[in-house]
Amino acid sequence: MARHHEGMRKERLDRGIKVRSDGVYAVGSWREMAFLLAPRLVLILGLLALPLALAQAPYWQKVLSIICIYALLAIGFDFLAHFVGLVSLGGALYIGVGAYLAALLNTELGLPVWATIPLATVLGGGVCTLLLWPCLPLRGVYFAIVSLMFPLLASRIIEALDVFGGTDGVIGVAGFPGVWVEQYLLVVCLLLILFGLRRLVNEDVGLVFRGVKDNDQAVKASGINITTFKALGVFIAASLGCLGGAILAHIYNWAGISQFALDFSIIPIAATVVGGGGTLVGPVIGCLILVPISELLRDFGTLRIAVYALILMAFIVFKSEGLMSFGARKYNQSESWVEI
Amino acid sequence: MAAARAQMSPDQAQPLLSVRGLNKTFGGVQALAEVSFEVRPGDILGVIGPNGSGKTTLVNAITGFIKLDSGRVSFQGRDITGWAPHKIVNRGLTRTFQVMRPYFSLPAFKNLIVPLFSNRARRTGGWRGGGRLGSRDTVAVDILEEIGFERESYVPYKVASSLPTGYLKRLELARCLALRPELIICDEVFSGLSMSEMASMVPLMEKLNLEGITLIMVEHRLRELFRLATRVLVMNFGAKIAEGTPEEVMADEQVKEAYFGSEEVYGYV
Ligand SMILES: Nc1ncnc2c1ncn2[C@@H]1O[C@H](COP(=O)(O)OP(=O)(O)OP(=O)(O)O)[C@@H](O)[C@H]1O
Ligand SMILES: [Mg+2]
Numbered sequence: 171m172a173r174h175h176e177g178m179r180k181e182r183l184d185r186g187i188k189v190r191s192d193g194v195y196a197v198g199s200w201r202e203m204a205f206l207l208a209p210r211l212v213l214i215l216g217l218l219a220l221p222l223a224l225a226q227a228p229y230w231q232k233v234l235s236i237i238c239i240y241a242l243l244a245i246g247f248d249f250l251a252h253f254v255g256l257v258s259l260g261g262a263l264y265i266g267v268g269a270y271l272a273a274l275l276n277t278e279l280g281l282p283v284w285a286t287i288p289l290a291t292v293l294g295g296g297v298c299t300l301l302l303w304p305c306l307p308l309r310g311v312y313f314a315i316v317s318l319m320f321p322l323l324a325s326r327i328i329e330a331l332d333v334f335g336g337t338d339g340v341i342g343v344a345g346f347p348g349v350w351v352e353q354y355l356l357v358v359c360l361l362l363i364l365f366g367l368r369r370l371v372n373e374d375v376g377l378v379f380r381g382v383k384d385n386d387q388a389v390k391a392s393g394i395n396i397t398t399f400k401a402l403g404v405f406i407a408a409s410l411g412c413l414g415g416a417i418l419a420h421i422y423n424w425a426g427i428s429q430f431a432l433d434f435s436i437i438p439i440a441a442t443v444v445g446g447g448g449t450l451v452g453p454v455i456g457c458l459i460l461v462p463i464s465e466l467l468r469d470f471g472t473l474r475i476a477v478y479a480l481i482l483m484a485f486i487v488f489k490s491e492g493l494m495s496f497g498a499r500k501y502n503q504s505e506s507w508v509e510i
Numbered sequence: 511m512a513a514a515r516a517q518m519s520p521d522q523a524q525p526l527l528s529v530r531g532l533n534k535t536f537g538g539v540q541a542l543a544e545v546s547f548e549v550r551p552g553d554i555l556g557v558i559g560p561n562g563s564g565k566t567t568l569v570n571a572i573t574g575f576i577k578l579d580s581g582r583v584s585f586q587g588r589d590i591t592g593w594a595p596h597k598i599v600n601r602g603l604t605r606t607f608q609v610m611r612p613y614f615s616l617p618a619f620k621n622l623i624v625p626l627f628s629n630r631a632r633r634t635g636g637w638r639g640g641g642r643l644g645s646r647d648t649v650a651v652d653i654l655e656e657i658g659f660e661r662e663s664y665v666p667y668k669v670a671s672s673l674p675t676g677y678l679k680r681l682e683l684a685r686c687l688a689l690r691p692e693l694i695i696c697d698e699v700f701s702g703l704s705m706s707e708m709a710s711m712v713p714l715m716e717k718l719n720l721e722g723i724t725l726i727m728v729e730h731r732l733r734e735l736f737r738l739a740t741r742v743l744v745m746n747f748g749a750k751i752a753e754g755t756p757e758e759v760m761a762d763e764q765v766k767e768a769y770f771g772s773e774e775v776y777g778y779v
Contacts, residue, residue: 387575388685394628
């Protein structure tokens, strides 16, 4: 088929329902409702069903938890990069701060899990925002580099000063009451945050964020403090990471300097590239693909990274827009070949 | 002394904006040299000068977009020198950009959501207080319709990147209006307009002024400017070389030499 198209061109038309649902018109029929809701339901029900489906495979349950934690980071990265205009490599910082805070709150102050996680999320977000505050005027790669320095610094400082348990880390952190609590806490948080953020970026405040990214002079001339909004963006992204870090500490009953590992800074970017930046859902899908691949590749030993890199390169070369953007286009548009 | 005199004669209003001894150099270029002037409430002050004479730099300096080397700016009797742009804007001193800066990917009316989100617009309700009555979207469309975006042909809903210069210049003005301005500094809102666009822009500026908005208009289109301006300030090489009514300025020898003496006069007047 695809080879005989001389004198023809591919025509793409928005499906009628897409055009109408973008406007103010009401959606009229079950079919149309289903068309709009199906992708969301697949994602929601799929994620909610995964822990059950993996009930017989404890190893893959762990992987699912890790996927969710990376997904929180990746959503934060995508939000900061595509809606606030800050390319942050601070993922490792967020995870580390969240993990240490939760661990210390639990072991030193004896707070239970249901208190340490929200506290570590909010306090950690605040700490990370304060650390990154002086860098907020930096743009592009400069912000990226500085945000990458912080996790490196943090682990070296903890090691050198031998604080917070030094190289041993904080041990004896309380675990979750059960694996179901751990899994559903993560999955539900992930879904709420995903849909919440998607809502936020489409509200008026989302337009302000996008203005800060695309047209900061005009935003200043509109009487809005761009530093405040950048800080707010960083706070949101950092809180997501700290939430992940806090949960991680309770999963492993431990917080240590390996939680400042660069994987937490890099994989979210890869996931965003694979899944499609600017969509917020894309990065989650990216994590659902990349993290299991990286687990499966453990069999390759040292070749793991090489194979991983090849897969990533293939994605970037063949589907640079990302899976989510590609999928959304296919879903919302009908394509046909027409005579020129 | 000056303050005491202002109190004694209430008819002589306190200046809305007062600029004292502004200096700014870029590398070796003296972009502003000891510029001082005052604007009274209700004025329309024209600012003219050859290309590169420092007009845009003056606008940037007053509105906080660049740091001054020396000099003071005060607005409504309050010293605003060195303030961040957003703080200055929130006091009602707004500006347009010579190179228009719309959010190209957004519909025209969505461009106004950002200014309507500012503290000042929330507090005052935006232009004419409309924000107290409706959602930001409604207020935005109302403002645009009021300044010439024909609603019946859906112009307010068109994507900014598809709009011609005339509308983009108005969109710059609309951003200021959404902030319920005391003063708008317009950096060349007339340039690049067709004759017909011009014909509706001049009355619009008059209307805004009648509503009580003070205007500073940086312009190259002298004919239209001189119809509007109550006073004119002339710049050359970063310095103020003359100030007065349009007639006085036209008659000034220095101005003729610096500005009208050149061939530009035929292009502009
Ligand atoms: N950011 C900057 N860096 C370096 N030089 C600058 C900068 N901004 C302005 N200048 C210089 O300052 C001088 C005044 O420029 P300005 O843009 O204020 O002129 P203008 O009167 O607005 O000109 P035009 O009528 O062309 O808009 C020019 O020589 C310009 O090259
Ligand atoms: Mg200029």
